Amino acid sequence: MIHHAPGSSTLTAPEFILNTERPLRDAAVLVPLYRDAEDELRLVLIRRGEGGAHGGQLAFPGGKRDPGETLLETVLREVHEEVGLPSDAVQVLAELEPFETRSTGFRIHPFLARVERPKTWIVAADEVAEVLEPPLAAFGPESHATEEWQLAGWPRAHKISFYRIGEHQLWGATYRIFHPLLPRLRAGEWDL
Numbered sequence: 001m002i003h004h005a006p007g008s009s010t011l012t013a014p015e016f017i018l019n020t021e022r023p024l025r026d027a028a029v030l031v032p033l034y035r036d037a038e039d040e041l042r043l044v045l046i047r048r049g050e051g052g053a054h055g056g057q058l059a060f061p062g063g064k065r066d067p068g069e070t071l072l073e074t075v076l077r078e079v080h081e082e083v084g085l086p087s088d089a090v091q092v093l094a095e096l097e098p099f100e101t102r103s104t105g106f107r108i109h110p111f112l113a114r115v116e117r118p119k120t121w122i123v124a125a126d127e128v129a130e131v132l133e134p135p136l137a138a139f140g141p142e143s144h145a146t147e148e149w150q151l152a153g154w155p156r157a158h159k160i161s162f163y164r165i166g167e168h169q170l171w172g173a174t175y176r177i178f179h180p181l182l183p184r185l186r187a188g189e190w191d192l
Helices: 071-083 172-186
Strands: 025-035 041-043 045-048 062-064 090-095 099-101 106-115 128-132 144-149 158-165 168-170
Touching (some): 062 071, 071 090, 071 106, 099 172
Antiparallel strands (some): 025 062, 045 128, 090 106, 099 106, 144 158, 158 168
């Protein structure tokens, strides 16, 4: 099956289209988890607003590091700006392995955290279309797929792995962070 544009017509190219000319910029994202009233572990994702290079895509809250900030300061600032989560509601459990996205020019530093879910998410409407809170159980083999996608700006179709979350797909950099983390979360490596 060939997809033409999950989420947006302005998606960026995958890692097979490398831009090695520009220097990488640092960014930080939070992988936020919490337990609901039934003690079920839930992941917090955002769906980006329709504008920009990642419009319509599922992502972890986060963004570019500002001058003078540490990466932890960056992720706490971004999470507060994007979804209204204050820093005292975030307990960082681990700084995960950073990775590069040469197609977009970022070195992404993910932080795993246990969070206290607010009564209401306060989203930055210009950046975030919605907050999704799927249970970890939703990421089973039935929700995982690999398909050929042909997206705007890609010279040809390529196989892309993703998770189906309702009507959306979790893919790209967010998938690269989450997919190897999932078995570790299920194994109880951290106190969540």
